[in-house]
Amino acid sequence: MGQHMRKAGTYKTTNRSGYEQTITRYRAADCNDCPLRGMCHGQKGNRVVEVNHRLRTLKQQAAERLRSPEGIARRKNRCADVEPVFANIKDNKGFRRFMLKGMEKVLIETGLIALAHNL
Numbered sequence: 001m002g003q004h005m006r007k008a009g010t011y012k013t014t015n016r017s018g019y020e021q022t023i024t025r026y027r028a029a030d031c032n033d034c035p036l037r038g039m040c041h042g043q044k045g046n047r048v049v050e051v052n053h054r055l056r057t058l059k060q061q062a063a064e065r066l067r068s069p070e071g072i073a074r075r076k077n078r079c080a081d082v083e084p085v086f087a088n089i090k091d092n093k094g095f096r097r098f099m100l101k102g103m104e105k106v107l108i109e110t111g112l113i114a115l116a117h118n119l
Contacts (some may be wrong), residue, residue, distance in 0.1 A: 001036060005027050005049060023050050089117055 006049040014020050028069035031037050041047045065071045089095050095113055098106050 001034055003030070003034070004045075008014070008048070021052050022053055022054065025050050085117065089113060 008025045008027040010024045012022050026049045031046045098109055102107055
């Protein structure tokens with residue numbers, strides 16, 4: 001409805017991989033009489049939106065790289081380079097999920113699968 005969102009504050013959080021993120025929270029001024037309230041949100045009170053501006057910037061840069069002439073050329077080669085390898089590992093070798101847990105063990109298991117594929 002064109003209502004401006006006001007900055008309500010920021011906070012830092014850490015994701016599962018240990019990366020610290022800064023989240024900015026925005027809140028609408030008044031949602032009580034809005035006819036679109038039911039479609040917009042189901043919260044009590046006014047709508048709250050949380051934005052990670054750094055993540056948005058990085059996603060935008062990635063999208064620009066993918067749309068560039070070099071990005072398009074690289075994506076065209078992807079189907080010939082990478083996809084058949086994964087298809088072979090999944091279909092012919094029957095590998096669908098890792099048996100071990102933990103980053104080190106998964107890396108070892110991935111190395112063994114790649115070794116078997118290259119042989």
